[in-house]
Amino acid sequence: MSGRTSSFWSFRAVRTLSHVDGAAVLVIRWPAQADPRYTLPSEQGANCLYSSVLELLIFSIPSVVYVRRLQNRGKSRREAWAAVGWQPGPLTGYWIAIGVLIALTPIIYLATRSIPVAILYSPHVVISESATGSGIVASSLLALAEEVLFRGLIAGRLLDRYGFMVGNGLQALIFLAPHLLLLLVSITFWPLALVQFIAGWLLGAVRYKSGSILPGWLAHAGANVLAPLLFALLVK
Numbered sequence: 001m002s003g004r005t006s007s008f009w010s011f012r013a014v015r016t017l018s019h020v021d022g023a024a025v026l027v028i029r030w031p032a033q034a035d036p037r038y039t040l041p042s043e044q045g046a047n048c049l050y051s052s053v054l055e056l057l058i059f060s061i062p063s064v065v066y067v068r069r070l071q072n073r074g075k076s077r078r079e080a081w082a083a084v085g086w087q088p089g090p091l092t093g094y095w096i097a098i099g100v101l102i103a104l105t106p107i108i109y110l111a112t113r114s115i116p117v118a119i120l121y122s123p124h125v126v127i128s129e130s131a132t133g134s135g136i137v138a139s140s141l142l143a144l145a146e147e148v149l150f151r152g153l154i155a156g157r158l159l160d161r162y163g164f165m166v167g168n169g170l171q172a173l174i175f176l177a178p179h180l181l182l183l184l185v186s187i188t189f190w191p192l193a194l195v196q197f198i199a200g201w202l203l204g205a206v207r208y209k210s211g212s213i214l215p216g217w218l219a220h221a222g223a224n225v226l227a228p229l230l231f232a233l234l235v236k
Contacts, residue, residue, distance in 0.1 A: 049134045052141035059149040066153060083160075085152040085213035093210025097219040100202045104223050107198060111191035112227075119186045136225060143220035150175045150200065151207040151216050159208055168204040175200035199223065 063084040070080040081087060154174055158167035179196040182189040203216040210216075 049138045049141075052138040052145070056141050056145040056148070059145040063148055063153045082211065084148075084156050085207055085211065087212050087214075089210035089212025089214055093206060093212055093215040094218065096209055097206050097215035100206055100216075101219040101222045101226075103202065104195075104199055104219075105226060107195055108223065108227055111195045114191045115186075115188055119188055139224035140221040143224050144217050146175070147203070147213040147217040147220055151203055152213045155204045155207050159204070164205075164208050168201060168208060171204050172197050172200035175204075 063086070067080040067084060067086075070083055071077060075083070078087075150171060155168065155171040158170050161167060162170065176193065176197045180193055182193050182196075199220070203220060206216040206219065207213060
C-alpha cells in the first residue's frame, strides 16, 4: 500500500542506525500521515530487499567455509551441514519456536511502550514504507541471515564446546553486541537492546533443542513482521 495515499491503513517502517547489522526497528504509522517527511521513493523497498539478500550472502560465507573445513577433516556432507544447523530438524523444534514467538510478543510490546514517541521522529531515524511484499521478504531474509551466522555457526560451535548454559549465554551476548548500535540513536532504546539479548537466548535454546536453524528462523521472521503491529498500538 503506497505511503503517498491517504488510505486508512498506511504501513511504514522506522529503520535506525542499527539497520547496518540487520536489526531494524519497525513501526506502522496509523492512521496515514501525509507529511512528505515520511515518504521515500518507491525504490526504497527494492533497495532494502537487495541489501537483505547481500547480508544473507555475506553472513553465510563463514558457515560455508566451516563446512568445507569439516568435510576436509573427513565429515560427511550431511554431518558438516548439520554442524551449522542447515537441516530440517524435528517437528518438536517448530512447536518450540511457536512458543518462543508467543513469549516474545508481550516482551516486545512492553519494551516499545517505554520508548518516547518523540524519539521516533529524530533526525537519526529513517522512515520508509513497510508491509509490502518486498518489505516482508526483506525482514525475513534479515532474520535468516542472523540465524545462519549467530545460531547456525556461532551457537553451534559454542554449544558444542561449552554446553547449553555457558554456550548459549555467550552466543546471546555476541548477538547483542551489534544491536547495541540502537543506543547510538537514543539511550531510551535500551529496552529493545534487552529484548535482543532475550530473543538471542531463546532462539539459541531453539537451536539447541532442534539442532536446526529453521525453527528459529521462522520465530525470528515472525517477530520481525509482528514488531510493526505492536508499534502501531503505541502510535495510533
